[in-house]
Amino acid sequence: ASVKTWLEQRGWDNAAGTTRLGQRGWDNAAGTTRLGQRGWNTPICCDQGRYEGGDWGLYSGVGKTCLLVRFKDGAFLAGSFISTVGIDFRNKVMNIDRLKVKLQIWDTAGQERFRSVTHAYYRDANALLLLYDVTNRTSFDNIKAWLTEIHDYAQQDVVLMLLGNKADATQQRVVKREDGERLAKEFGVPYMETSAKSGLNVELSFTAVAKELKHRSMKEPNEPKFKLQDYVNKEMKSAGCAC
Numbered sequence: 001a002s003v004k005t006w007l008e009q010r011g012w013d014n015a016a017g018t019t020r021l022g023q024r025g026w027d028n029a030a031g032t033t034r035l036g037q038r039g040w041n042t043p044i045c046c047d048q049g050r051y052e053g054g055d056w057g058l059y060s061g062v063g064k065t066c067l068l069v070r071f072k073d074g075a076f077l078a079g080s081f082i083s084t085v086g087i088d089f090r091n092k093v094m095n096i097d098r099l100k101v102k103l104q105i106w107d108t109a110g111q112e113r114f115r116s117v118t119h120a121y122y123r124d125a126n127a128l129l130l131l132y133d134v135t136n137r138t139s140f141d142n143i144k145a146w147l148t149e150i151h152d153y154a155q156q157d158v159v160l161m162l163l164g165n166k167a168d169a170t171q172q173r174v175v176k177r178e179d180g181e182r183l184a185k186e187f188g189v190p191y192m193e194t195s196a197k198s199g200l201n202v203e204l205s206f207t208a209v210a211k212e213l214k215h216r217s218m219k220e221p222n223e224p225k226f227k228l229q230d231y232v233n234k235e236m237k238s239a240g241c242a243c
């Protein structure tokens with residue numbers, strides 16, 4: 001969709017095509033604007049999926065909350081696992097291309113019993129971070145079903161990223177990186193492996209999504225298209241990452 005269409009789909013008026021980021025809910029100098037309040041930029045971490053038969057399974061524990069806490073506070077939530085109830089919100093201010101941006105991030109519960117709640121939220125998301133757990137084959141196998149679900153319910157041009165989390169757990173790994181890459185390629189979504197425990201690619205994944213959204217809203221007619229996967233590859237390469 002054109003930028004104009006994209007903005008209109010989100011209820012922004014762009015008649016003159018001249019409005020700028022600050023007017024669109026990107027954080028201002030006072031740090032008071034909330035993207036989420038304006039229908040903006042709300043990546044969700046989610047892990048639900050559907051078995052072939054069509055029933056939903058339980059996909060709790062892939063590390064959504066830990067990834068978010070790592071991103072927001074730079075820490076790893078070690079110890080006992082407390083499952084998210086319903087939905088949780090966290091805000092984080094980032095600097096994107098010299099602009100201060102506040103993201104509102106929705107952390108969804110992975111348990112089946114909360115599915116109707118979480119379902120309602122991803123329809124309004126501007127971006128979705130879709131997680132599986134590299135130590136849990138079922139969580140990976142159900143990504144296809146989850147992508148179908150996104151196709152059916154999320155906004156048509158939602159920004160997507162597939163993340164294989166728990167990459168630090170080398171001993172327990174059952175899903176190869178190549179499998180994740182292949183699946184991402186098949187569905188045309190950017191992909192990388194992350195670790196909430198070590199911090200691997202956590203900042204990068206959120207930054208890449210925020211950049212994509214910012215580029216979409218700010219795009220000048222002659223500006224080249226921002227390519228999320230290229231950006232991610234370049235950043236990983238320059239960090240010397242063999243991941």
Ligand SMILES: Nc1nc2c(ncn2[C@@H]2O[C@H](COP(=O)(O)OP(=O)(O)OP(=O)(O)O)[C@@H](O)[C@H]2O)c(=O)[nH]1
Binds near residue numbers: 078080
């Ligand atoms: N080794 C390792 N463990 C992780 C990582 N991320 C999360 N965990 C562990 O996985 C378990 C579940 O993490 P959560 O972040 O609570 O999982 P969740 O996906 O939010 O679960 P729900 O809220 O039930 O949907 C916890 O015991 C974490 O310590 C990671 O990157 N590496």
